[in-house]
Amino acid sequence: NAGVTQTPKFQVLKTGQSMTLQCAQDMNHEYMSWYRQDPGMGLRLIHYSVGAGITDQGEVPNGYNVSRSTTEDFPLRLLSAAPSQTSVYFCASSYTYWGTGVEAFFGQGTRLTVV
């Protein structure tokens, strides 16, 4: 049981480059989210999805795009990388909505450096 899989684990980008962070889950979860983790800032929500074809913005969406064409996959796209996007990115999933207290399953994370 793979759970939530993120690729790549590490990435270095030059300012202005674009890239896609991949996230896939094999638990048939409806809810998926992307977070970024910065020192002293905790986990901040970038974008989230409540099902295939449905996405919405979180707290810090600028500079990022998402799509959800299947239940399994929720890629995060950086349109034009900036040094301020240097961070650790986590994808999380849950089988239903957070209001019920269900746990979030996290991927291993992608450590991104923008130079």
Next chain:
Amino acid sequence: GQQVMQIPQYQHVQEGEDFTTYCNSSTTLSNIQWYKQRPGGHPVFLIQLVKSGEVKKQKRLTFQFGEAKKNSSLHITATQTTDVGTYFCAGPRGAQKLVFGQGTRLTINP
């Protein structure tokens, strides 16, 4: 919007000492969750609290949910080196978002 504030940001203890982290929300929460992240790892779910005044224990860890469902705490008795990591609380914002506190990073002197 709803914020979840967590204190302290850092805590360093001697092995065997107790540790407590506190979480406060600006609004009433339907539930609160706690996660642990080991250094270099990803957050892992520890527990959820749903009822007002609820107290749950996991071995040396005690979790409390306030009567007003706006605050929570995690207390570790007699810390061990395996407790090292960052502890996060998280609460739902509406049905569709899960919002995390800033986390408390625990380091332990053996």
